[in-house]
Amino acid sequence: MPKRSSGLANCPVSGPMVPWGLTPGLALLLAGCATPQYAIRPTPAPEESAEALEIEREISAVQAEAFEQLGARRLGWNERVRGLDVQGAVDRLSRVTERPALHYRASLYADDDPNAAALADGRIYLSTGMVNYLAGRGGRIDELAFVLAHELAHTVAQHLVKRYRMLQQQQLMIALVAAGAAAATRGAGEGAQQAGQLAVDAAGLLQDVANSSYSQEQELEADQLGIRYVSRAGFAPRAALDLLQDFSRFDYPWPFMRTHPYTSVRRDDLERYLAETESPAGRRKALQDAQRLYPNGSVSWQNLQRQIEALDR
Ligand SMILES: [Zn+2]
Structure with missing residues (x-):
C-alpha cells in the first residue's frame, strides 16, 4: 500500500508492521481470525449490472486518488521496468480471466515496500519496491505474472463490490433495529426518520470499502484464481510457490494482530491445488x-x- 495510514485494499509483501494487506479494525471485525479451509473455488461469474459498475467506479476513484498523490505513472504498452514487461503480462493474463473486457492498465508508483494493488475498474498498481524485489530475485516473468494475476483475481471476483454490499446490508440491519427500538419507545415517525438517516450513508460506505483490506478467504481465492490465469496464459504456475516460500520471511510474528493468512497457508493451499489440477483428471x-x-x-x-x-x- 502506498502509506499504511491510507489503508487501501491491496496486497503488500511486507510493511513496517503489517505484511500482506492487514488493515486493523474494520477488516478484523469483518474477516475474523480463523484461516479458511482449503477448497476448490468456483469460477467467478462477474456481475455487470449498472449498479455494480457504478460501485466499482466510485470505489476506484477514491483509491486512484491515493496513488495519484504518490505520483503513479501509467506504463507504456511495450515499456520494460528492470527488464520486466509489466503491461504485456497484464494483457496476456487479463485475456484469460472471466472478465476480459475491462481496461486493465498497469501503473508504477514510487514506494520501497514491495506491493501491488488492483482497483475494481481494472487499474493495477505496482510499487517500485515490488519491481526491485522481483528483479533482485532474477526478474522471472512467471513470478511477476503470479503477483499480477492475484491482483486481477480480486477485480474479476469483485471482492470490493461484495464487501460494499455486505456493509450495506449491515447498515440496513442496524437501521432497522434502531427504527424498531425508537418506534417502541418514542413513536414510529421518529424511528423511521432515524432509519432513513442511517441507511443512506453511501459516501461513508464507499470510503470504508476503499480503505478496507480483503478477508483471508478472499486472499486465498485470489491466489487460486490467479494461479488458474497464470496457467491458462502460459506462464509457469509453480513459480508462485517459490515466491510464497520467500514471502514467508515477511510474516508478522503476532498472530492475533493478523487477518491475512500466513504465507505458509497460502503456499500449502496452492501446492495442493496444483497437485490436484495437474493430475490428468484435474x-x-x-x-x-x-x-x-x-x-x-x-x-x-x-x-x-x-x-x-x-x-x-
Ligand atoms: Zn490480495
Missing part, C-alpha cells in the same frame, strides 16, 4: 472449465480442445 477439468469461456468452435476453444484430446493419447 488437468482435464481445468481445461474444460477454461473452454467454457469461449464460443464453441472458436480458435481458443479449438486450442483447448486439442490439449484435452492430447490427454487421451
Whole structure:
C-alpha cells in the first residue's frame, strides 16, 4: 500500500508492521481470525449490472486518488521496468480471466515496500519496491505474472463490490433495529426518520470499502484464481510457490494482530491445488472449465480442445 495510514485494499509483501494487506479494525471485525479451509473455488461469474459498475467506479476513484498523490505513472504498452514487461503480462493474463473486457492498465508508483494493488475498474498498481524485489530475485516473468494475476483475481471476483454490499446490508440491519427500538419507545415517525438517516450513508460506505483490506478467504481465492490465469496464459504456475516460500520471511510474528493468512497457508493451499489440477483428471477439468469461456468452435476453444484430446493419447 502506498502509506499504511491510507489503508487501501491491496496486497503488500511486507510493511513496517503489517505484511500482506492487514488493515486493523474494520477488516478484523469483518474477516475474523480463523484461516479458511482449503477448497476448490468456483469460477467467478462477474456481475455487470449498472449498479455494480457504478460501485466499482466510485470505489476506484477514491483509491486512484491515493496513488495519484504518490505520483503513479501509467506504463507504456511495450515499456520494460528492470527488464520486466509489466503491461504485456497484464494483457496476456487479463485475456484469460472471466472478465476480459475491462481496461486493465498497469501503473508504477514510487514506494520501497514491495506491493501491488488492483482497483475494481481494472487499474493495477505496482510499487517500485515490488519491481526491485522481483528483479533482485532474477526478474522471472512467471513470478511477476503470479503477483499480477492475484491482483486481477480480486477485480474479476469483485471482492470490493461484495464487501460494499455486505456493509450495506449491515447498515440496513442496524437501521432497522434502531427504527424498531425508537418506534417502541418514542413513536414510529421518529424511528423511521432515524432509519432513513442511517441507511443512506453511501459516501461513508464507499470510503470504508476503499480503505478496507480483503478477508483471508478472499486472499486465498485470489491466489487460486490467479494461479488458474497464470496457467491458462502460459506462464509457469509453480513459480508462485517459490515466491510464497520467500514471502514467508515477511510474516508478522503476532498472530492475533493478523487477518491475512500466513504465507505458509497460502503456499500449502496452492501446492495442493496444483497437485490436484495437474493430475490428468484435474488437468482435464481445468481445461474444460477454461473452454467454457469461449464460443464453441472458436480458435481458443479449438486450442483447448486439442490439449484435452492430447490427454487421451
Ligand atoms: Zn490480495
